[in-house]
Amino acid sequence: MPRPAVQPGADSDAIRLRPPRWADGPALHALVSQCPPLDLNSVYLYLLLAEHFPQTCILAEDEHGIVGMVSAYRPPGRDDVLFVWQVAVQARARGQGLGGRMLRRLLARPPLRAVRWVETTVGPGNHASRRLFARLADRLAAPLTESPLFEAALFGADAHEAEPLLRIGPISLSAVN
Template sequence: MLNRVMSTPASSTSNCKRVEEELWEFRKPSLMDGDNVYELIKRCPPLDTNSAYCNFLQSSHFNNTCVVAQCDGEMAGFISAYIKPDKPNELFIWQVAVSPDYRGKGLAFQMLNEILMRDGMETVNVIETTITKDNQGSWALFRKLDRQHGQNGEVSTFLDQEKHFKGKHDTEYLYRIPLNLNA
């Protein structure tokens, strides 16, 4: 069983949770969320802004592995992820976006755990993500997840700044974290 961080439910029929004095909802995104996801990511440098169409696809085709966090109805966070097609036990976390207004509350970690607790995620035993050298928020998030699961993660170069991006983008480092299902 995964060791997961959760807040106390506000009610048994809702996926809303109280965090301090705020009412939070963690849910799968829907097609109607695509534009709000796009606008959120635009406000979250250093994240790459993809097309709005991409965010609509994430919010519909990949919504089982993505999560929206809302505070009192406002979109405060979003994680896009997918099960790797050739490795159904591996979840790739594409982007983690937390509105600047909601940072420092552990929201990204809660969203990540929300995805891992969903039905259908029981077979996931590895998480992968890519992070640029200067994205300290993502490094902190995934190091925390790695510590929670026995600190067996490995970092390697995935996409090299010169070799793959021809100098137009920073190197993306692959962080591979085996999940200790007994943690």
């Protein structure tokens, strides 16, 4: 059965956006485990994100459970930056603009009014995430720049790509809405 279309940026009965709660930790872990190439962290980390950073994280759910999440935080001493750690969207919810919708809704929250820069790291091979952040930069009418950050060798024996820094901004609060 086809899924109902969701208008990007609009609330719908099909998919609701909300801050995470600590009880969501195991479901967030399960979601990320279904979203390669994202690095899967421990359940404990997702519990901490939900408990300590609900203002800078968001999840999407439908009648069947959690279908998407963005984990993010404000680096200490940098209130004008939102660092996006992970964006995950379950396969059945892809192709609806949900990743961008979650990011824009997050940026529109009152506690994040001072944010003028969105930063993230995305490996060169993660084309879906690169497209997501390029679309966000376009939507916010802000430049996107890339610079080296974590070289592949820093990840040790793991076969992990480098993680360059993508930076969007400066952004205007009016562009978020």
